[in-house]
Amino acid sequence: MPEQSPPTAPPRRRGRPRRGSTGSTDSRAQILASAIEEFGALGYDGATIRGIALRAGVDSALVHHYFGTKADLFAESVGAPIRPDLEVRTLLAGPRAELGASIVRYILETWERPDVRKRGVVMLRAALGSRVTAPLLAGFLSKELLGPIAAALEVPDAELRAALTASQIGGLIVTRYVLKLDAIASASVDDLVDRIGPTIQRYLTEE
Amino acid sequence: MPEQSPPTAPPRRRGRPRRGSTGSTDSRAQILASAIEEFGALGYDGATIRGIALRAGVDSALVHHYFGTKADLFAESVGAPIRPDLEVRTLLAGPRAELGASIVRYILETWERPDVRKRGVVMLRAALGSRVTAPLLAGFLSKELLGPIAAALEVPDAELRAALTASQIGGLIVTRYVLKLDAIASASVDDLVDRIGPTIQRYLTEE
Numbered sequence: 001m002p003e004q005s006p007p008t009a010p011p012r013r014r015g016r017p018r019r020g021s022t023g024s025t026d027s028r029a030q031i032l033a034s035a036i037e038e039f040g041a042l043g044y045d046g047a048t049i050r051g052i053a054l055r056a057g058v059d060s061a062l063v064h065h066y067f068g069t070k071a072d073l074f075a076e077s078v079g080a081p082i083r084p085d086l087e088v089r090t091l092l093a094g095p096r097a098e099l100g101a102s103i104v105r106y107i108l109e110t111w112e113r114p115d116v117r118k119r120g121v122v123m124l125r126a127a128l129g130s131r132v133t134a135p136l137l138a139g140f141l142s143k144e145l146l147g148p149i150a151a152a153l154e155v156p157d158a159e160l161r162a163a164l165t166a167s168q169i170g171g172l173i174v175t176r177y178v179l180k181l182d183a184i185a186s187a188s189v190d191d192l193v194d195r196i197g198p199t200i201q202r203y204l205t206e207e
Numbered sequence: 208m209p210e211q212s213p214p215t216a217p218p219r220r221r222g223r224p225r226r227g228s229t230g231s232t233d234s235r236a237q238i239l240a241s242a243i244e245e246f247g248a249l250g251y252d253g254a255t256i257r258g259i260a261l262r263a264g265v266d267s268a269l270v271h272h273y274f275g276t277k278a279d280l281f282a283e284s285v286g287a288p289i290r291p292d293l294e295v296r297t298l299l300a301g302p303r304a305e306l307g308a309s310i311v312r313y314i315l316e317t318w319e320r321p322d323v324r325k326r327g328v329v330m331l332r333a334a335l336g337s338r339v340t341a342p343l344l345a346g347f348l349s350k351e352l353l354g355p356i357a358a359a360l361e362v363p364d365a366e367l368r369a370a371l372t373a374s375q376i377g378g379l380i381v382t383r384y385v386l387k388l389d390a391i392a393s394a395s396v397d398d399l400v401d402r403i404g405p406t407i408q409r410y411l412t413e414e
Contacts (some may be wrong), residue, residue, distance in 0.1 A: 128237055128385055129336040138386040146388070155278055163382060163390035164402055170386075171378020175370060177375075179345040181353070183370035199406045 044139030100201025251346030307408025
């Protein structure tokens with residue numbers, strides 16, 4: 001049985017191993033490879049932990065054990081440098097009158113970190129560049145980021161409001177960090193929060 | 208002399224030939240190839256009609272004769288489906304109080320055309336996807352689109368205002384036509400003009 005790795009092989013940890021994890025590197029790598037296959041084939045919405053476990057030939061519980069939720073597994077499988085889907089809960093729990101400014105500040109302060117910016121630009125280019133990955137990013141954003149924002153707002157057209165927010169935030173990231181348009185790439189974080197914060201505030205809360 | 212095409216060969220017209228043009232297809236194709244080389248090597252700002260003519264082994268006057276300005280030649284060499292740099296002059300000459308709405312409406316009505324949308328998405332993907340083409344797009348936008356907008360505004364920070372406009376318009380195009388986020392892809396043009404027009408108006412004109 002040459003394909004089977006010996007169960008005594010020392011586990012080589014990658015990513016963010018959970019405390020107490022005892023699984024082999026092989027199962028972990030196989031699950032990640034299966035996740036990439038499943039997300040690519042079925043999109044973010046269509047993919048399931050059960051389907052990924054089936055492809056990997058392991059139990060669903062092992063997938064949850066190693067990787068947590070579907071969002072966690074997706075973030076790990078694409079190597080996401082930040083988790084805006086987790087952070088947005090904190091922002092939504094803060095003062096509603098400062099929501100626009102706090103979203104813009106969170107995005108900018110995160111992307112100013114060189115590790116996030118470098119990896120983020122590579123990911124964004126890859127995601128926008130293909131017919132497979134663009135819907136995948138859209139599916140993740142809609143389900144895990146814009147959906148919760150829309151659900152937290154008690155206003156009409158919440159989904160469109162969340163999507164408008166994504167359009168301005170996405171455009172900010174692209175013009176500042178990918179295209180690097182002079183005036184916006186050289187502006188201070190505070191200045192951009194002052195200018196763009198009211199836009200997001202209006203999109204999300206104004207009647 | 209097998210490389211030289213006979214001067215009596217019937218000219219095969221491509222693009223937008225100028226009335227009275229008598230040049231050969233070879234010169235035209237050579238100029239376009241040289242333009243792509245020059246823009247790629249020196250960026251939009253650095254490239255010159257003179258440099259392109261030198262690369263092509265023709266006179267600068269012939270480049271102007273076939274292609275017009277540097278902006279015209281750039282648009283032709285990348286196969287741009289629209290010329291926002293020309294259209295923006297009309298928009299800036301209209302009522303200042305309607306500038307935001309008219310910019311958003313122009314962008315959406317243009318991109319709703321299937322030919323523009325199809326070619327535009329391919330171009331945008333290519334432009335954002337590489338370290339060479341992203342600065343090229345940024346250079347063209349800054350010089351030919353954002354520069355004239357900034358020059359026409361009689362307000363402080365005109366360059367940042369124009370760049371903020373680019374961030375929201377770019378984000379609108381990416382979320383509606385590339386990522387196709389449900390809520391924004393299914394919204395009507397009128398609804399998006401109502402929602403995003405005031406953002407652009409504020410970026411460009413509010414003190």
